[in-house]
Amino acid sequence: MAEQAHDLAPAAELPDRGGSFLFQPVGARQFVTPEQFSAEQRQFFRTGVEFARTEVVQQRERFADQDYRVLRDLIAKAGELGLLGVDVGEEFGGLGLDKVTSMLVAESQAVDGSWATTFGAHTGIGTLPIAFFGTPAQKARYLPDLAAGRKVAAYALSEAGSGSDALGAKTVARLSEDGTHYLVNGGKMWITNGGFADVYVVFLKVDGQRFTAFIVERGTAGFTTGREEHKLGLRGSSTTSLIFEDAKIPSPNVLGEIGKGHKIAFNILNVGRLKLAAFAVGGMKWSLRCGVDYAAQRKQFGKAIAQFGLIREKIARAAAQIYASESMTYRAAGAIDEAIGGRSDPSDVMAAIEEYAIEASIMKVASSEWMFQIIDDMLQIHGGNGFVSDYPIERAYRDNRVNRIFEGTNEINRLLIPGMIFKRAMKGEMPLMEAVTRLEQELADPRHFPAPMGRLAPERRGAEMAKRQFLFAAKSAATLGPALEQRQEVLAALADSAIEVYAMDSILGRTLVTDDRVELRDALCRYFCMESRERVFQRARTALCAVVPPEEVEAQLEQLGSLHRYTPVNSAEVREGIVPAVLEAGGYPLAYA
Ligand SMILES: Cc1cc2nc3c(=O)[nH]c(=O)nc-3n(C[C@H](O)[C@H](O)[C@H](O)COP(=O)(O)OP(=O)(O)OC[C@H]3O[C@@H](n4cnc5c(N)ncnc54)[C@H](O)[C@@H]3O)c2cc1C
Numbered sequence: 001m002a003e004q005a006h007d008l009a010p011a012a013e014l015p016d017r018g019g020s021f022l023f024q025p026v027g028a029r030q031f032v033t034p035e036q037f038s039a040e041q042r043q044f045f046r047t048g049v050e051f052a053r054t055e056v057v058q059q060r061e062r063f064a065d066q067d068y069r070v071l072r073d074l075i076a077k078a079g080e081l082g083l084l085g086v087d088v089g090e091e092f093g094g095l096g097l098d099k100v101t102s103m104l105v106a107e108s109q110a111v112d113g114s115w116a117t118t119f120g121a122h123t124g125i126g127t128l129p130i131a132f133f134g135t136p137a138q139k140a141r142y143l144p145d146l147a148a149g150r151k152v153a154a155y156a157l158s159e160a161g162s163g164s165d166a167l168g169a170k171t172v173a174r175l176s177e178d179g180t181h182y183l184v185n186g187g188k189m190w191i192t193n194g195g196f197a198d199v200y201v202v203f204l205k206v207d208g209q210r211f212t213a214f215i216v217e218r219g220t221a222g223f224t225t226g227r228e229e230h231k232l233g234l235r236g237s238s239t240t241s242l243i244f245e246d247a248k249i250p251s252p253n254v255l256g257e258i259g260k261g262h263k264i265a266f267n268i269l270n271v272g273r274l275k276l277a278a279f280a281v282g283g284m285k286w287s288l289r290c291g292v293d294y295a296a297q298r299k300q301f302g303k304a305i306a307q308f309g310l311i312r313e314k315i316a317r318a319a320a321q322i323y324a325s326e327s328m329t330y331r332a333a334g335a336i337d338e339a340i341g342g343r344s345d346p347s348d349v350m351a352a353i354e355e356y357a358i359e360a361s362i363m364k365v366a367s368s369e370w371m372f373q374i375i376d377d378m379l380q381i382h383g384g385n386g387f388v389s390d391y392p393i394e395r396a397y398r399d400n401r402v403n404r405i406f407e408g409t410n411e412i413n414r415l416l417i418p419g420m421i422f423k424r425a426m427k428g429e430m431p432l433m434e435a436v437t438r439l440e441q442e443l444a445d446p447r448h449f450p451a452p453m454g455r456l457a458p459e460r461r462g463a464e465m466a467k468r469q470f471l472f473a474a475k476s477a478a479t480l481g482p483a484l485e486q487r488q489e490v491l492a493a494l495a496d497s498a499i500e501v502y503a504m505d506s507i508l509g510r511t512l513v514t515d516d517r518v519e520l521r522d523a524l525c526r527y528f529c530m531e532s533r534e535r536v537f538q539r540a541r542t543a544l545c546a547v548v549p550p551e552e553v554e555a556q557l558e559q560l561g562s563l564h565r566y567t568p569v570n571s572a573e574v575r576e577g578i579v580p581a582v583l584e585a586g587g588y589p590l591a592y593a
Contacts, residue, residue, distance in 0.1 A: 016029055016031075016335065016338070017355060017429070017430075018335075018355045018356040018357060018358050018359060018424075019358045019359075019420070019421055019424060019430055020430075021501065021502050021505045021506070022421070022430075022432075022435075022467060022470060022471075022498065022501060023430075023431055023432075023435050023467070025450065025464065026452075026460050026463045026464060026504075026505055026508045026509060026512075027460070027508060027509050027512045027513075029509070030509075030513060031331040031334055031335060031506075031509060031510075032100060032330055032331060032333065032334020032335070032337070032338075033327065033330060033331070033334075033510040033513070033514065034326055034327075034330055034510075034590070034592055035510075035514050035516075037100065037104070037330075037592060040101070041098075041100055041101050041104055042592055044082075044083075044086070044097075044101050044104055044105055044108075045104040045105070045107070045108050045592055047081055047082075047083070047108075048083055048104070048105045048107075048108025048109060049108045051077070051078060051081055051083065051108075051109075052108055052109050052110075052111040052115075053111070055074060055077055056074060056109070056111055056112060056115045057111055057112070059073075059074060060112055060115075060236070063114065063115070063236040064114070064235060064236040065235075065236070066195070066228055066235070066236060066237075066238060068195060068196035068238065071115075071118055071152075071196065071236075071237075071238070072152065072196065074115070075118070075119070075122060075149040075152055076148075076149040076150065077149070078119065078149055079147065079148040079149020079150070080148075080149070082095055083105050083109075083123075084122065084123050084127075084146065084147050084148070084149050085147030085148070086101055086102045086105050086123070087099075087102050087123070087124075087127070087128060087131060088127065088131050088143050088146070088147045089131065089139075089143075089344060092131070092139050092140065092143035092144055092147065093143060093144035093147040093148060094131075094143065094147040096344065098333075098337045098340075099274075099333040099334075099336045099337050099340075100330060100333045100334055100337060102275070102278075102333070103274065103275065103277075103278035103329060103330065103333045104278070104592075105123075106119075106120065106123075106124075106275045106278035106279050106282070107278045107279065107281050107282040107329075108282060109279070109282065110279045110280070110281070110282025110283040110285075110286060111282070111286060112236070112399075113233060113234050113237075113283070113395070113396065113399025113400060114234045114235065114236030114237040114399065115236070115237075116279045116282070116283070117192055117234050117237045117402075118192070118193060118236075118237050118238070120272070120275055120276070120279060121153070121154060121155060121192035121193045122146070122152055122153050122154075122193060122197075124268075124271055124272050124275045125155035125201075125268050125269070125271070125272045126146070126152075126153025126154050126155050126193065126197070126199070126200075126201060127143070127146045127147070127153045128268055128271055129155065129201040129213060129255060129256075129264050129268050130142050130143060130146070130153075130199075130201065130215065130255065131143060131346070132264075132267070132268075132346040132349060132350055133213070133255055133256040133263075133264050133346065134215075134255060135252075137252070138215060138252075138253075138255065142199055142215065145198075146199065151198040151199055152193055152196060152197045152198055152199070153193070153197055153198075153199045153200070153201070154191050154192060154193040154194055154197035154199070154200045154201070155191075155192070155200075155201050155268065156188040156191045156194075156200050156201065156202040156203065156216075156242050157169075157188070157203050157265055158188060158189050158190050158191070159171060159186070159187065159188055159189055160187065160189045160241075163189075163190075163409075164408070164409055164411075164412050166203070166265060167211055167262060169186075169203060169204070169205055169211065170186055170205070170208075171184065171185070171186025171187060171188065171202075171203075171204050171205065171244060172184065172185055172186055172204065172205050172206075172207070172208045173204040173205065173206050173207075173212065173214065173249065174206070174207060175206070175251070176248075179251060180250065180251055181248045181249055181250050181251055182204075182206070182214070182248075182249045182251065182254075183246055183247070183248060184204060184214075184222070184223075184244040184246075184247040184248075184249055185244055185245060185246060185247070186204070186244050187226075187241055187242060187243050187244060188202060188241060188242040189241050190229065190239055190241075190406075191225075191239065191240055191241065191242055192237060192238065192239055193237075193238050194225050194226075194238055194239060194240030194241065194242060195225055195228055195238035195239075195240045196238055197218065198217065198218045199215060199216075199217060199218075200215070200216040200217075200218075200242065201213055201214075201215060201216075201255060201264075202214050202215075202216045202242065203261050203264075203265055204261075206258050206259070209259075210258050210259035210261075211259065211260075211261040211262050211265075212254060212255075212256075212257075212258045212259060212260070212261040213254070213255040213256055213261040213264045213265070214249055214253050214254055214255055215253045215255050216242075216247070216249055216253065217253075220247055220248065220249060221247065221248050222244060222245050222246045222247030222248055223242070223243070223244055223247040223249075224242075224243045224245075225240045225241065225242055225243070226240045226241035226242070226243055227240065227241075228240055231402075232398050232401060232402075233395070233397075233398030233399035233400065233401055233402060234398075234399050234402060267350050267353060267354060269407060269408055270353050270354065270356075270357050270360040271353055271360075272407045273360040273361060273363060273364035273407050273408065273413070274329070274332060274333065274336075274353075274356075274359075274360050274363060276363075276364055276367065276368065276403060276407050277325065277328070277329045277332075277363035277364060277366075277367040278329050278333075280325060280367035280368060280370070280371040280403065281322065281325050281326050281329055281367070283371050283375075283396070283400065284318065284321065284322045284325060284367075284370065284371050284374050284588075285322060285587060285588045286396070287318070287371070287374050287375045287378045287393065287396055288315070288318045288319065288322065288374065288378065288582070288587050288588055289586060289587035289588075290378055290382075290391075290392060290393045290396070291314070291315065291318070291377065291378030291381045291382070291393070292306070292315060292582055292583060292586055292587055293586065293587075294378075294381055294382050294385070294391075294393075295311050295315070295381050295583075296583060296586075298383075305381070306579075306583055309572065309575075311381055312575055312576075312579045313571075313575055314377040314378070314380065314381060315578070315579050315582050315583075316527050316574070316575040316578040316579050316582075317373075317374075317377070317527065317531070318374045318377060318378070319524060319527075319578050319579075319582050319588055319589070320524045320525075320527040320528040320531075320578065321370040321373070321374060321528065322374075322588050323507060323521075323524040323525075323528065323590070324366075324370075324503045324504075324506065324507045324528050324532075325363075325366065325367050325370060326590075327503075327506040327507045327509075327510040328359070328362070328363055328366065328367075328502060328503055328506045328507075329363060329367070331359075331506050331509075331510070332356050332359040332360070332363060335356055335359070336352045336353055336355075336356050337352075339351075339352035339355055339356070340352045357416075357420060358417060358420045358421060358498075359502065361408070361413040361414075361416045361417050361420070361495075362417060362495075362498060362499050362502050364407055364408065364410070364413050365410045365413050365414060365417075365495070365499060366499050366502075366503060367403075368400075368403035368404045368410060369404065369410065371400060371403065372400055372401070372403070372404065375393065375396050375397050375400050376397070378393055379393045379394070379396075379397050411488075411492075413495075414491065414492045414495040414496070415488060415491050415492070415495070417491075417494070417495035417498055417499070418474070418477075418491045418494040418495055418498070419485075419491070421474070421494075421498065422474075422478070422484075432471075432474065435471055436471055436474070436475045439468050439471050439472065439475075442468070443559060443562070446562065449464075449465070449468075450464045452464070455512060455522070456508060456511065456512065456522060456525055456526070458566060458567075458569075459504070459508060459525055459526055459529040460508055460512075461566070462504070462529050462533040462566060463501070463504040463505055463508055463529065463533075465533075465563045465564065465566075466497070466500060466501050466504060466532070466533055466536040466537075467501050467505075468563045469497060469536050469537060469540040469560060469563050469564065470494065470497040470498055470501055470536065470540060472540060472544070472559065472560055472563060473493065473494055473497060473539075473540040473543040473544050473560075474494055476543065476544050476547045476548055476556065477490050477491075477494060477543055477547055479547065480547055487546065487547070489542070489546055490543050490546050490547055493539040493540070493542040493543035493546070494539075494543055496535065496536075496539040497536045497539045497540050497543070500532045500533075500535050500536045500539075501536065503528065503532055504528070504529055504532050504533070507524070507525050507528055507529070508525060508529070511524075511525045517581075517589075517590065519577060520577065520578065520581050520589065520590075521590075522577070523574055523575075523577025523578045524578060526569060526574045526577075527571070527574045527575065527577075527578060530568070530569050530571060530574065533564070533566075537560075537564045540560060541557065541560060544556055544557065544560055545557075
């Protein structure tokens with residue numbers, strides 16, 4: 001029947017754009033995978049790993065008490081190695097490298113949550129607004145020092161009264177009569193690197209109306225930072241408020257256009273989300289190593305606990321989620337690099353990043369939640385020892401919690417995902433309605449459903465059908481019209497389905513073009529898809545039941561169910577295709593370098 005099957009949207013009809021994974025067949029397009037990293041990219045990763053191992057880990061106990069000098073020294077050393085300037089142009093002291101390298105460097109620093117957050121705030125959300133939106137004079141003034149680690153950057157968007165609702169900021173800037181400076185009053189909250197940064201990108205409202213970015217230097221008259229927050233985790237990182245009391249900010253420090261601060265704020269958050277995913281890949285691998293190490297040496301009932309099925313299940317799931325996260329993260333980074341196409345104009349870079357904003361939100365939610373699950377499972381493997389501070393997994397558990405809160409909470413990112421999909425569909429940029437029409441044809445004649453053959457055929461079919469389940473639910477949700485915006489439970493269910501679809505599409509697309517360690521890769525895919533397809537169905541069903549009139553629910557569920565018919569796999573058997581390799585490697589078994 002395969003020859004009668006048709007695609008929701010054949011690859012040839014679509015350029016590769018953000019969100020196109022929802023419509024294109026699995027494996028329709030090649031994308032960047034870790035197996036294709038260049039020698040230079042691998043070298044950067046190794047440099048980062050070596051720096052983290054020899055410098056960051058060694059200093060951890062010293063900066064755990066917020067010793068800013070230690071953090072500053074580490075930033076300076078990272079600068080000497082070129083780890084801070086990957087995204088900064090060469091003319092301003094950086095390296096101007098691709099986003100894949102930038103993500104690899106982020107991943108390499110995930111040996112400690114406090115350090116990763118300090119590093120991420122400096123290199124990402126702190127430095128990039130100037131790199132992408134600064135005037136030549138601003139770039140020349142700030143970037144060389146930031147790329148070299150002589151100065152530290154911070155990004156200040158949140159206020160006590162406006163976190164998720166960032167545009168509701170109340171801090172006001174008024175131009176002085178002589179036009180030389182702005183007088184600023186108000187405050188920012190929870191600013192990473194707040195206590196010791198030199199350069200702050202701050203979002204203010206000019207005349208209380210026009211949301212605008214400014215560069216504020218430490219030492220500016222009227223500008224001070226508050227006390228360190230006492231936090232659940234990330235206790236080695238600095239988090240303070242910023243206080244502006246008639247602070248005088250020179251007029252040339254306006255960053256970008258007056259009234260266009262939202263463009264900077266939200267575009268930079270997309271970068272932050274992508275980088276958070278890369279840090280999470282590193283954090284997940286670190287956590288798995290902790291769990292595996294403990295499981296191998298801890299004995300109960302006369303054997304190592306690593307021999308017990310329920311421990312092995314956690315190890316297999318973690319490895320599969322890491323494989324998926326890696327696949328998604330570097331696929332998106334590679335797609336952005338391709339969209340940038342070697343151009344160095346910041347507006348081209350920003351446009352490319354914006355194009356993949358759906359993927360950025362997907363990865364932010366998925367990576368933060370999967371990392372949380374992995375750390376939780378690895379802590380569970382430690383039993384009572386997981387609950388005491390002698391073992392590093394306890395700190396990781398606390399450090400990790402905030403990942404679901406910053407860079408846009410996971411609720412906000414969940415709302416953004418379907419919001420962007422529907423918006424692009426309405427603008428004709430995404431073939432959502434065409435795909436729904438094809439799905440209706442398929443449902444009328446199921447011989448048209450895809451019937452892949454060969455390697456990982458059941459998983460490929462599962463992923464194709466998951467796309468259809470997403471579409472089926474999206475079609476019903478769309479009938480709500482503008483009221484859909486208020487139905488957050490429906491939007492979140494659609495977001496969750498899209499997340500799983502991107503994950504399955506990425507993990508399969510990567511595996512199908514890779515021919516080393518085939519059995520292990522296939523097992524990782526099978527384990528992930530086995531759980532993922534269940535989650536898609538459950539979330540699509542939730543969305544459907546929330547919007548369909550009661551008298552139609554049964555019929556609609558029957559149709560949705562026809563997209564979910566398959567023979568489940570033996571999970572223990574699949575698990576055993578993974579766990580021996582993880583135990584042998586002492587962690588995630590597919591190293592880059
Ligand atoms: C350690 C740490 C470091 C940080 N670093 C920085 C930094 O460097 N720079 C910076 O600018 N900020 C930073 N933040 C702030 C962070 O970005 C905000 O805390 C975050 O955006 C959430 O805002 P909020 O805390 O005001 O929560 P709120 O916006 O008040 O949200 C509270 C809850 O309501 C939910 N919610 C809000 N609106 C909606 C909605 N429309 N629909 C459904 N649910 C909703 C949220 O998801 C959340 O669960 C940091 C925070 C922490 C804890």
